[in-house]
Amino acid sequence: MLDALQKTAVVVVTLVVLGVTAFFMLSEPDLHAAGLERVPGGETDLANGERLFWAGGCASCHATPDQDDPLLLGGGLALETDYGVFYAPNLSPSRDGMFGWTTPQFVRAMRGGVSPEGEHYYPSFPYTSYQRMSAADLRDLHAFLMTLKPVDGVAPEHDLAFPFNLRRGLGLWKLAYLDGAEFVAPEGMDPLLARGAYLVEGPAHCAECHSPRNLLGAIEEERRFAGGPNPEGRGFIPNITPHETGIGSWTQGEIVELLTSGFTPEFDVIGGTMAHVVDNTAQLPAEDREAIAAYLLALPPKPETPRD
Template identity: 55%
Template structure:
């Protein structure tokens, strides 16, 4: 009996040590390639950073709720999900409460690996699964632009997550399964505008994070990417944005680009809710970028939209 108990104790110790090893941020870096960093001798392009900021819709989640100035990124928005409620953090350039004391390397690693400067995992409610596609230079430019915004004092409250999702360390296993670490690589067989649209939609724009169905682990089902799915916050169905008849099939590139600028659909309706906040950001993009996003979305394989099981 004593030997059996000692054996069980030893197995438990091995299990704990294995869990700690596999869930360490360092373990992810050993399995995936090291995150590339931008050339430190290259001065950041703040204007490019501004474009990427609006492509990413950073204000939609991180702007202080109920304030008219959407460039005050003090956070506080309550993002509800099937795993609990996440409270969006302060990402203003405040030295203590935001990201003002971060280095460019800190920012790049957070955006690509989902790791904080002090070595903690970020939950994938922060869509680094999309941001990992961004180039190191673009991330450097984005960070430089964000440091020009107003510093906002105050930190947001802790996430409200039930067990076992409140064990942040477990995110390390999720990353090993679903965070591949690949930077976007242009397809030489496609036009420059089609590649640009692909990059904007799947990188900074992170459109699939809302417009896709997810598995039980909360990861995007690749076969359902951009075909719509349940709203993570429980507000109905997020629409299909592939060129299927249940999505944007039959739309022209001009009509898609117009929606991204004004929110108007071909049926003279206007998008609202979270998509209205997205349009407030995409309206700030150069027209060529909106058209590139439209061209890319209309080039996708048509996929039928999500239907709730009866």
């Protein structure tokens, strides 16, 4: 009897050791950063970097709260979610922010969700969309950010409940939901649609708010862009596919107008977080707003996600 118990104990301990070892191997941050540090050479394009800054809405989350300058990126905005409260970090080139970051480290953070210190970032930072961006564009965005005014101050630590406060587990989440694939337009795709696809799926990360999420916080792909509960827990984000429950009756010009002035076809003015989005898209060249509108109207129509 004792031998049988001893054998069982050995098997259990062995399985536990193997399980722990597998967990640490599969959740290793470097596993999710392989190959992401390769950045093309050449001169940086600050104008392109600024364009991507506005396309990505960086100021909406990272601008210091309670002040009017969108280029003061001291962070600190609280994002209240079902998992706890996330705080947007300082993104300015100060010692409390990105001072000393190399371009490869920035690319690794944006496309792999890994910090310069080798820790996983939570996907409240939408690297699942930013992974579609090209390394050249991220090089330019990093260069632009480093020209901004340094802002002192460190954002509070995230306030998350167990087990969401265990960062290491994000490595397993990434295995399921982060593929690291850069956007490549399908062969023969209209250049306007290709530009719109890149902006919507990449820097503008539209799906991150306009889609429902599963229990693990990942986008439900079959309802991508079909609307869903506000990730911050207040209200419902609308369907932006060309379905009758979405933007099916809108014209390309009406979408461009919304992205420029905030006016809907009904002459209403949008509010909430979308108003901040328009503050950013209004800074884009007109051709980028037209590209976004064209791509949204080319999406497969989907009925709006049911509101529970």
